[in-house]
Amino acid sequence: MATYDADMSEATLGNVPFRVDNCSIERTLGIVGEKWTFLVLREAFSGVRRFADMQAATGAPRQVLSARLARLVDEGLLRKVPYREPGQRQRDEYRLTQMGLDLYPIMVALMHWGDRYLSEPDGPPVLLTHRGCGALVEQHFRCADGHEIAGPREVTPVHGPGASVTAAGSPAHAGDAAS
Template sequence: MPKVLGKDSTCSIARSLGVVGDSWTLLIIREALVAGSTRFQEFRDALGVAPNVLTTRLASLVDEGLMTRTTYREQGARTREQYVLTDAGRSLSSVMAALAEWGRSHRPRPDGTSPQFMTADSGATAQLAFVGADGEKLPPEGLVAVRTPDVPPAD
């Protein structure tokens, strides 16, 4: 049974949090995006998460379509599973970039690290921004959020 969050569980934010609203889930996605982790042990080593928690979160990510489970076999070893981000999982990069930027700005640490997103071919740094229809960058402090239907009503 899907998790119901709040009075307005139809809200896209509530629906999204029902899938990725757990800190371990977001950290697994971070490791897949930033470190390229695909194997259970890679996630376990990077995160220090209990195996049962990791198993549950990975299964949920597969069930929700954010990762696919495939098998691999190294020479002389038994068959194992790996977890690869789907397009839906990779599209969370903007969410992860927003969280990283917020953490850098509002929770800085002298010993901290932050993922920086850049283009694979040139290494140019990507910037997260609200952009208007004319392509102009919009300052977040000048924006308001308004509830709108996911799908406009048919005429």
């Protein structure tokens, strides 16, 4: 069984270090792991859909914003929806897909971390409230059986069915590793 200690740089299988070669975190960062992409997503979650509005809100250079929007569309996080203002040419709005919407907990976690460690002395610049009752939104981790998880020391990483693992410097598929 794999264990994790905050002082360790990688998880271990028994006493043998292992690294998942097809890491989901690494793959996700390959798509969204860049400042402008997160700012585009922040605006999309805030309801901004049009290029000019997104550029004004993010301050991104036109070419950078165009490239980020194209990548997010290509990766399936945003979709283009055509619109036309009277007397203008057709343009596209950018709307979150389900794949994009599923990034919301990550965005909220980043915001809460920033609020905790980087806010001004007066407090966070934005608060998230539940539309139904007005209470502040909080994030919690729970296992599938409903137990609340306080932090990483209560979590044990184990190989998933699709893991490709390197143990002691030699590549292997998770099914090949002893567990």
